[in-house]
Amino acid sequence: MTGRVVVVGAGLAGLSAACHLARSGHEVVVLERGGCVGGLAAVRHDEGYTFDLGPTVLTMPDLIDDALRAAGTSLADELTLRQLDPAYRARFSDGSTLDVLADHAAMTDQIRAACGAHDAAAYEKFVVWLRELYELEMPRFIDRNFDRPWQIADPPGPAVKLLRMGGLRHLDPLIRSRFDDERLHRLFTFQALYAGVSPQQAMGIFAVITYMDSVRGVFFPEGGIHAVPRALARAAEAAGVQIRLRQEVTGLRRTPSGAVSGVVAGDEVVAADVVIATGDLPTMYDVLLPGVRRPLPLRRPRYSPSAVVWHLGTADPAPDDVRHHNIHFGHEWAHSFDELLDERVLMRDPSRLVSVPSVTDPSRARPGGATMYVLEPAPHLGGSLDWDRMREPMKERLTKFLATSGYPTDIVSEQLVTPGDWADQGLTAGTPFALAHTFFQSGPFRPTNVARDAPGLVFAGAGTTPGVGVPMVLVSGKLAAQRALAQLSEESR
Structure with missing residues (x-):
């Protein structure tokens, strides 16, 4: 018997789930609140510059291929990838460098x-x-x-x-x-x-x-990281999945027995036999299961640190010795993590990631310019930092770092993203990295991807199993699809 699966969210987890369900014989509908697919793996165009707003480091492309093949196509048919060599250039406080070579x-x-x-x-x-x-x-x-x-x-x-x-x-x-x-x-x-x-x-x-x-290597897709969700969406739709944009889900519908029967999206109730909810897990509980007792790991959660990310388009190019991904290690090490994780203050001597995708793809910047992504780890919300007041001082801090490190600072386009901005996007504690992978928040102890109190509700994304990062989020979609198929099979008996 054919059933219907509604996937809430067209980010990497939701699209992975949709691809793995695409040829199962069941109807699959993806509801995305935004105007395009990708979730956090979004893209921004401004003043002749193109910025990937989410992940910048892409590894394990075979997991993308796994999802695409489930939908009847392949990575080779949908994406052009370039392996970055070096994967990173590491720069140390003593002036030395090491490359992570392919x-x-x-x-x-x-x-x-x-x-x-x-x-x-x-x-x-x-x-x-x-x-x-x-x-x-x-x-x-x-x-x-x-x-x-x-x-x-x-x-x-x-x-x-x-x-x-x-x-x-x-x-x-x-x-x-x-x-x-x-x-x-x-x-x-x-x-x-x-x-x-x-x-x-x-x-x-x-x-x-x-x-x-x-x-295994770091890769860059032609068209940037946002090309990955676009490819997954194309494959899913070609296999019969419906993707509906600007459809914000605001509630769950359940039968008298408590089983899922659909979701509320605007003025419409979209019927479903199984719902796969992606995105920030605590937010999904708030929206879909208000008042329901959360699983144990979410009752006293420990969240990952956040990050300040500065997207920059500059008039001048990056220096010749800059690579696509550059890690600048501070002199301090162990104590910096104490400041970040325990004291919840800015690190006095932070290590930072500077990605410069225009080194690999000059079309992502104006002619002669550079597109840069500057990331500094920052505490998640709950500490003493006021991010509304910290915006301009943070820009000054990062500008000084860039200038000292030899990067261009003649800024044409910029967007600063702080933990407060992540929170405004619906990310609990203002972190895009979800629950920290402590012992009791990892593996089988991580919040389960099934809602015990709502049969037919399944979760995917960084907050559930197996965890954080593009590879893990893709796997989470696959695991959620397996859960959905098992529940559909159970219902048909």
Whole structure:
């Protein structure tokens, strides 16, 4: 029997879910409140500059291919990707640089020349360890729906191997035990911040993020990151999915037994057998299940830090030594995370990411100019910072950093996004990175993607399983689709 699935939100999670459902034989309708697909992976055009407003670092394109193939097409048919080499240029406070190179042998040679023979040999072993860790984690602990936490040890063999590999040890000492050079410690652990925790707090399992970007590579799509949701939307619609824009969902309809029967969008009730709600998870509970007791991880949540992002279009180009992605490491390290995560103040000596996509695609800037994305980690809301008052001082702070670092500062177009702006977009605590990946907010302990009190309601996105980041959000859509199909199958019996 054919059923209907309504997907709330046409961001990466929602479009992934739609693609994985597209050829299931069920009707699929996507309702998006905005005027275009993409969610946080939006795009802005201004004064001859093009800005990706969401993610800028794209890894694991095979997960995009997975969703596209589910809808009957492929990555090769829908997107043109360019691997960035280097994936990053790391700049350190002593003036030295290290590149994360796409070629394994070249990366090893660079480490040998810059850090010594011991660290070069350690890198060879490190890559093997990372690959084994990823191959263990992805099918058994990431790309999998859990109904109960104990299922993480069923079967026990992979869980035991994960423990033996150091998956539950802290990431920082794991890396320090392998490499002597402090620069490599930072280069291979900063990714923990993507998961909302410091390298000192992060578990070893999050080294898979290092594997995704430092080993498997970082890519840039023709047309920018926003081209990814556009491709997913095209594939879904070609496979029969309806995508309806400017449809804000404001409520849930349920049967007398409590099961989902539809959603309210404007003046219309859109009937549904299953609803997949994407986006900020606490917001979805507020909108769809007001008054319902939230799952345990959402009752006393710990949120990831936020970020200040400054989108800039400059008249002058970036210097010749600038790459697509540039990480500027401050002199301070461990104490900076204390300031960010515990004291909830701006870091006195922050590390920052500067992405300059016009280095790869000059069409994203005016002729002779540059398009830049400057990110500084910042505390999520709840601290003492007043972001309305902090806007201009933050611009001055970042302008000084750019000038000191050799970037152009003759600004033609700009948009500053603060934690307050993220909150205005409906993101709880003013962070686009959702719940931090602490032990009890990761894996089977992360908020489940099914609503126990509302049969037929499924969740996808960074706030639910498996977590934060473009790869994980794409997987979350796939897992939500599996949940939806299982519920439809149950209803048809």
